[in-house]
Amino acid sequence: xxxxxxxxxxxxxxxxxxxxxxxxxxxxxxxxxxxxxxxxxxxxxxxxxxxxxxxxxxxxxxxxxxxxxxxxxxxxxxxxxxxxxxxxxxxxxxxxxxxxxxxxxxxxxxxxxxxxxxxxxxxxxxxxxxxxxxxxxxxxxxxxxxxxxxxxxxxxxxxxxxxxxxxxxxxxxxxxxxxxxxxxxxxxxxxxxxxxxxxxxxxxxxxxxxxxxxxxxxxxxxxxxxxxxxxxxxxxxxxxxxxxxxxxxxxxxxxxxxxxxxxxxxxxxxxxxxxxxxxxxxxxxxxxxxxxxxxxxxxxxxxxxxxxxxxxxxxxxxxxxxxxxxxxxxxxxxxxxxxxxxxxxxxxxxxxxxxxxxxxxxxxxxxxxxxxxxxxxxxxxxxxxxxxxxxxxxxxxxxxxxxxxxxxxxxxxxxxxxxxxxxxxxxxxxxxxxxxxxxxxxxxxxxxxxxxxxxxxxxxxxxx
Amino acid sequence: xxxxxxxxxxxxxxxxxxxxxxxxxxxxxxxxxxxxxxxxxxxxxxxxxxxxxxxxxxxxxxxxxxxxxxxxxxxxxxxxxxxxxxxxxxxxxxxxxxxxxxxxxxxxxxxxxxxxxxxxxxxxxxxxxxxxxxxxxxxxxxxxxxxxxxxxxxxxxxxxxxxxxxxxxxxxx
Ligand SMILES: Cc1cc2nc3c(=O)[nH]c(=O)nc-3n(C[C@H](O)[C@H](O)[C@H](O)COP(=O)(O)O)c2cc1C
Ligand code: SF4
Ligand code: FES
Numbered sequence: 001x002x003x004x005x006x007x008x009x010x011x012x013x014x015x016x017x018x019x020x021x022x023x024x025x026x027x028x029x030x031x032x033x034x035x036x037x038x039x040x041x042x043x044x045x046x047x048x049x050x051x052x053x054x055x056x057x058x059x060x061x062x063x064x065x066x067x068x069x070x071x072x073x074x075x076x077x078x079x080x081x082x083x084x085x086x087x088x089x090x091x092x093x094x095x096x097x098x099x100x101x102x103x104x105x106x107x108x109x110x111x112x113x114x115x116x117x118x119x120x121x122x123x124x125x126x127x128x129x130x131x132x133x134x135x136x137x138x139x140x141x142x143x144x145x146x147x148x149x150x151x152x153x154x155x156x157x158x159x160x161x162x163x164x165x166x167x168x169x170x171x172x173x174x175x176x177x178x179x180x181x182x183x184x185x186x187x188x189x190x191x192x193x194x195x196x197x198x199x200x201x202x203x204x205x206x207x208x209x210x211x212x213x214x215x216x217x218x219x220x221x222x223x224x225x226x227x228x229x230x231x232x233x234x235x236x237x238x239x240x241x242x243x244x245x246x247x248x249x250x251x252x253x254x255x256x257x258x259x260x261x262x263x264x265x266x267x268x269x270x271x272x273x274x275x276x277x278x279x280x281x282x283x284x285x286x287x288x289x290x291x292x293x294x295x296x297x298x299x300x301x302x303x304x305x306x307x308x309x310x311x312x313x314x315x316x317x318x319x320x321x322x323x324x325x326x327x328x329x330x331x332x333x334x335x336x337x338x339x340x341x342x343x344x345x346x347x348x349x350x351x352x353x354x355x356x357x358x359x360x361x362x363x364x365x366x367x368x369x370x371x372x373x374x375x376x377x378x379x380x381x382x383x384x385x386x387x388x389x390x391x392x393x394x395x396x397x398x399x400x401x402x403x404x405x406x407x408x409x410x411x412x413x414x415x416x417x418x419x420x421x422x423x424x425x426x427x428x429x430x431x432x433x434x435x436x437x438x439x440x441x442x443x444x445x446x447x448x449x450x451x452x453x454x455x456x457x458x459x460x461x462x463x464x
Numbered sequence: 465x466x467x468x469x470x471x472x473x474x475x476x477x478x479x480x481x482x483x484x485x486x487x488x489x490x491x492x493x494x495x496x497x498x499x500x501x502x503x504x505x506x507x508x509x510x511x512x513x514x515x516x517x518x519x520x521x522x523x524x525x526x527x528x529x530x531x532x533x534x535x536x537x538x539x540x541x542x543x544x545x546x547x548x549x550x551x552x553x554x555x556x557x558x559x560x561x562x563x564x565x566x567x568x569x570x571x572x573x574x575x576x577x578x579x580x581x582x583x584x585x586x587x588x589x590x591x592x593x594x595x596x597x598x599x600x601x602x603x604x605x606x607x608x609x610x611x612x613x614x615x616x617x618x619x620x621x622x623x624x625x626x627x628x629x630x631x632x633x634x635x636x637x
Contacts, residue, residue, distance in 0.1 A: 103595075104556045104594070104595035104599070105558055105595070105599050106597065106599075107597040107599055141597070142498075142502070142538070142636065143597070143606060145609035176487075178487040180498070180499070181499055181637075183539070184538050184539035184541075184593075185537065185538050199494060200494035200496065200498065200534065201497075201534060202533055261602060263562075267600035268600050305557060348561070348599070350561060354561065359560065362557045366556055
């Protein structure tokens with residue numbers, strides 16, 4: 001770990017100027033890049049041409065070499081996932097793109113699909129060719145109806161140009177790609193719940209094994225990948241896996257889309273080369289541009305609502321005092337005791353006036369609302385945690401309630417069908433771990449709660 | 465049961481249903497359920513009544529219970545009537561950090577209802593919802609498929625004012 005950290009850091013200083021490396025969003029600024037014509041003018045679908053001239057397994061090999069890890073949150077190596085895909089004779093295989101994007105703080109897939117829809121469509125065709133899938137689906141959250149229209153338009157353009165359908169570009173490869181709309185359920189981002197939903201059912205996660213690679217959509221072998229993962233396959237095929245692996249830092253290869261929100265001067269979606277120091281990401285004008293209204297940084301949720309919140313001193317530096325970097329390894333340094341996770345790249349920044357307890361309440365309410373209800377520890381635990389936090393927030397809590405809250409969260413992890421249970425527990429654990437004093441303040445000085453300054457003021461208005 | 469007798473999609477929508485079913489292998493028409501429920505909600509006054517769900521079941525060759533259990537799982541399907549303009553305000557972390565509570569309070573006062581309620585004239589329903597992927601442009605609310613972002617109280621007033629005078633319904637599709 002330390003060794004990798006050290007060499008990665010050196011490497012970073014060598015490539016200092018090129019840190020804002022753009023691969024996925026390199027043509028983002030070009031007007032009309034959402035259309036097939038402009039997309040092709042700037043090299044679009046060249047990767048598909050190259051892919052169709054390769055052996056499918058050779059593409060899987062390139063993806064393996066690239067070191068690409070799933071961008072949906074779990075960071076599982078994509079090439080390895082692809083190589084697990086079962087290939088029984090005569091059974092169709094499917095590629096399903098996870099565009100459910102509902103993890104609070106995450107809005108990168110939306111940005112990518114809205115701005116450069118053909119990058120996803122090209123990625124779907126290239127990946128499907130590599131996997132031998134003649135049909136693929138993009139499952140998009142119901143609230144993104146307007147993006148469904150954008151994707152459908154891109155897909156129609158691709159069909160009209162012979163990039164989808166029968167015998168694509170004369171290669172003999174047939175492929176159909178469809179967009180499927182969801183209807184409002186965070187749990188449908190969990191891959192097996194997504195497949196259930198795509199089959200027209202409630203989004204109840206399945207027990208694994210069997211994994212989707214063996215028994216997925218309609219019991220057929222299926223690969224589920226995030227939007228950004230599938231889009232990244234396009235440049236990987238174009239530049240070769242080895243070149244891609246050289247970007248980033250250590251086992252965090254390539255670039256990552258980070259969606260930054262909260263009390264920063266420049267919220268938005270940024271493509272970073274993995275390995276950028278967190279401090280630079282927050283304060284540099286190239287990215288978040290520092291904290292709004294000249295306030296101090298208080299805490300960050302670095303990878304979407306499910307990952308542990310870290311106070312300022314631990315998000316900027318690891319417990320050992322090393323600069324914390326935007327990479328899977330560095331953000332994870334210290335485990336949950338002092339570290340966090342890169343997760344989905346949903347980077348939520350809070351200033352000094354923020355009530356950590358109230359922010360946690362919005363998360364707890366979220367998970368309670370989104371639990372599918374199949375497992376008692378999750379179904380009951382999420383509701384129980386929400387109620388305890390509300391009680392504390394209302395100034396009616398006791399010190400014993402804080403211990404109870406800790407106890408409840410500790411009994412969910414590892415006891416549920418899917419990871420939503422632990423995703424609900426981790427933020428609670430981290431908030432108590434790092435900000436217990438704030439919970440105690442709510443309990444011991446309820447009359448002082450009014451003094452706990454909440455940031456309720458609207459966007460663009462000066463603090464009162 | 466003849467409850468579905470007077471409920472029927474337009475020919476145009478029926479063609480869309482058929483097109484949707486063709487996306488899946490033969491016999492897998494159940495997969496069309498979510499898209500078709502969206503169409504039903506848009507065509508039949510913004511909510512899914514039992515007769516409407518029965519109609520969808522008959523169209524897709526499903527048992528009514530298969531439709532009910534799905535409709536009740538997903539938060540975008542309304543099982544009660546809603547106002548002509550359904551306002552959905554995000555109240556999760558990033559939006560809360562930038563004033564979502566003030567937006568909700570303001571709308572409650574302006575419309576004279578609490579969240580979850582519909583105005584007596586049936587014009588507005590106010591709902592709070594979880595993160596809609598608009599955190600970088602918080603606070604935000606959604607009306608139909610339209611995102612309204614970087615909200616201020618003035619912006620909210622202008623949007624509500626616009627809907628006051630509108631004859632049509634907000635819809636997702
Ligand atoms: C509760 C829950 C919600 C999830 N939501 C999403 C999501 O919105 N988008 C996504 O890509 N992955 C989501 N995931 C992760 C998926 O289960 C899956 O790991 C991912 O789609 C795999 O793609 P990747 O390897 O390309 O990241 C979620 C997981 C859980 C447990
Ligand atoms: S952990 Fe929660 S969301 Fe996941 S299957 Fe169990 S009850 Fe459902
Ligand atoms: S928190 Fe409101 S849109 Fe994400």
